[in-house]
Amino acid sequence: MTTEADGRAAPDDKSSRAANIFDVARLAGVSHQTVSRVLNDVPNVRPATRERVEQAIAQLRYSPSPAARALVTKRTRTIGMITPGSTEYGPTSTAMYFNVAARAARFSVDTMTLPESNAAAVRSSVEALLRQRVDAIVLVVTDIAVLDVVLSLDLNIPIVAVAASTRRSPAVVSIDQYRGARSAVRHLVELGHTQIFHLAGPPDAPDAIERIRGWKDELAGNRLDVVEALHGDWSARSGFDLGTRLTDIRPGTAVFAANDYMALGLVAALDARGLRVPDDVSIVGFDDVPEAEFLLPPLTTVRQDFAALGALIMQKLLIAIEEPENVAVSTPLATSFVVRRSTAALER
Template identity: 65%
Template sequence: MAQEKPARAANIFDVARLAGVSHQTVSRVINGLPNVRPATKERVEQAMKQLRYSPSPAARALVTRRTRTIGLITSGSVDYGPSSIAMHFNRAARDARYSVDTVSTGERDPETAKRAVEGLLRQRVDAVVIVVNDAEVLEMVRALDLGVPLVVAASTARRGPQLVAIDQYRGARAAVRHLAELGHTQILHLAGPEQSTDAIERVRGWRDELAARRLVAPEPRHGDWSAESGFAIGADLEIARGTSVFVGNDQMAIGLMSALRRRDLLVPDDVSIVGFDDIPEAAYLYPPLTTVRQDFAALGQMMMQKVLVALEEGENESADTPLPTQLVVRDSTRELTIG
């Protein structure tokens, strides 16, 4: 006789469906937050009781068994940053003798991310890790209470105990500071997608560094992280000799440099350029690209350490300091000379 599989423990999405409310409303009831109507609260509590749902990790441990499997969700295109984070997290998990179930979603929207979380919970993972690069998805993720540890890799000014990040804001300020110290007063920004959390923080850093130096911040141009978008923007960008550009990632910087060459503008003689990420090819471009390096290996290890602490000791309420970046100066920037 085949052995029956243990019943799956209910999660927050099951409660929301049974109560006919959103998972955010369930989370508000669980955490005792205001602005929930009494009738709605009673319906949610009845659904939790009917499904025997408990948000407490300690209580859930009584009905679940460790699988030594962690669910990892990445979304959007396969960019260098997210793919590097996933690779280094997998290495850190393997070193801790955990396996990783990875779900890569092509879309960057809350509903797709929510379905991915539900799918991993059905596989009874011990924890969920999400690499977020979309502002709406991040807001959805912040409201989750899954009954298993949740770690989120996301760039945001609003720090939280479940969040880990690399300091995009200070990295952007360092890039702009470098250009300003070379004598540049016109510092344009070719940014990533407007909803990207990384792009939002880099734009914020660019604006604040310019403001601190009383320099004008023109409207940034937004690409999609690809070299193609950098080339397209570079083809019609209003740019004069002596201008500099802080570019939101190295791929777009590559496209921009190619477009400027077609316009007979030399880098760095006419235009200085700084990228972001320090992709492996950055040092071998012509000219080699000045850029901001991110320590994705350290981030992957930090994510795994946070999972292990949550599994063994419970959620830690303290927020971690974002990991620092490093400005790598190469030949795509040069001191501005007049005349």
């Protein structure tokens, strides 16, 4: 140790720099490889050894840099996420809850937003994320053609698509839009309605496709007529515009709207025509957006559990990263049905 002119101890070289993995190893009395295993939650480390390493990390205030960790593990603990360039409730909720699940698993998320959701844009985004050496990729699919692109990709890292589809694949996770739609229509049938219209989402949107399929099958199962669905763009404005076009609607009919915002626009359109909800027309939405219970009337709707979806995506990615041979097909997550005051029994 050297001394300064006034007799005080000069700072040691080690105290003037950040601790590294070798400092932690020396203090804990283990190899730097063991420290690396503890940092990356590798299970084959004895509890007593793990405790010594963790104590050394705390004592030295060691914080491994992402670059250093990537060199040791060949991983960046970063997941690339590709989302549509929209503010729709489903995709934005999926992205938010996936980020929550990723942080809980100590992964960061690098998000790319696509102004246009098409095959060329998706391929370009995937290539950009690969250059950033992400450990896996998540893609929120809003165009059915994009799902085919995802399933055809041959990458050296896992990729998971969030998409409602009849196609089952280890690379796809979803919430069960089909059964959710059937539950909505079944509720209206049980209330005595025999003419049930559908305001659908965009014709190429996977969620909209599955909700149409559920609507049609539930009507067919109850031997009720199916009329042509009217397609909107998920917005309240499109729900209002479609509501003005539903010239066949009259007291006693019901409408299943593909999402809550379209249902909101429909309520306004019916009010402008002098029709009351639910006295004249019953309406069911889909999503259970936070505003749904505060609408006038409060909206009966199908609730999606986006927190569970985010956790499922992360769970699938962890298995795909650590144990790729154990990745299996996931069962679509169930929806739940929320009855409020926008639906009523049909008086005969």
